[in-house]
Amino acid sequence: MANIIITGCSRGIGFELALLFADEGHQVLALSRNAKPILDLSHPNISAFPFDLCKESDLQKLNIFLKEWDTVNLLVNNAGMLLNKPFLETTAQEFREVYKVNVLGVAEIVKIVLPMMPKNGHVVNISSMGGVQGSVKFPGLSAYSSSKGALITLTELWAEEYKETGPCFNVLALGAVQTEMLEEAFPGYQALTTAREMATYIKEFGLTGHRLYNGKLLQVSNSTP
Template identity: 35%
Template sequence: MMQLNFHGLKALVTGAGKGIGRDTVKVLHALGARVVAVSRTNADLVSLSKECPGVEPVCVDLGDWEATERALGSVGPVDLLVNNAAVALTYPFLETTKEVFDRSFNVNLRSVFQVSQIVARGMIDRGVPGSIVNVSSMVAHVTFPNLAAYSCTKGGMTMLTKAMAMELGPHKIRVNSVNPTVVLTAMGKHVTADPEVLRKLKERHPLQKFAEVEDVVNSILFLLSDLSASTSGFGILVDGGYLAS
């Protein structure tokens, strides 16, 4: 079997401070990549830099277009991009405000557009191949209470992934997504705070379990690597079989 090896490659990971993003940075770093870690929480970047010496921290709120342009506009050559940053603002559909809607779309979808443009332009200018992975969710395909705005951003991400794959494919840039079920990170626990709802939801998964962070990271690594050289424009479900049921 081919071994994963990212030596000589530079990766950029957004939402790198916690959860899936943080573990993705740690594994990419261990596998030899130079990693740019983007988070809006500086304390998380400080601790991550101690854990992974050599990681390049960038502190910026990706919901702010101008600040993102300043922070990442001159990031330099990037070969691998993981668009993981997201906010899950939980409100019933009827109580979702303009602010909640705009914040959700600005962080979860618009930043993917912007950061991918910056990185892809650099790849094309250098004439090198690349791989972009968008961290989505199974709620791109199924509904979940109080996540109307969040789910719309992930549904939009499905089409953005396809559109990017189509337009960037001729430049040897692959674009895919991973679509996990609930992962019990800080964000996942926030979304599923009611233990009874959590129990019933888990039982609806054929595998009777949620996804581990490691499961999601492994799928990200597969899509970033040459092991998935002919895969583009698609999403890997890491959903414990949920969509099959």
């Protein structure tokens, strides 16, 4: 059984992912700003506490918790901020907030967890089809899609830097998934994929994908977006 950290677990894909791993017997640290939904499960294999990856004090909380674990086998950076707003109406502060969550916060968590990961450990970063060069782009997503493109490049760089010592780094560019975050950004849009379906795929990839992939971007989408 693995020790697994997942961010963005209050709802949607992260919530389903934490539950799937825990039901298989893995030990899961489920991190999100709103920890109540995951704590309400009272699952014996899930640990959780309120966590904002942009706050230094919460990053220190993570450091303290990890003293209870000998190793971290899998890190899934799932937390994200989606902003749908015309570029000229997007403030510099809004741009910074999106990048703090989708890029800088991920980098800070990787810094903390990396020393605890074995050579065969796996870091899975959750990006978006909007961040893939050459993919169809949509107006209003300047901050979000560009930040997800940065995450793709970071993944490739980390895989190269740690290819001799591990862990492996891979990134999944997801298409539209029917989650609360999607509904908030695009009211009325109906995606073809449920959060549970996508979480099931990510679970299997997290546990096995590093055997065949390192530094790779996989496009996980059956639609445009």
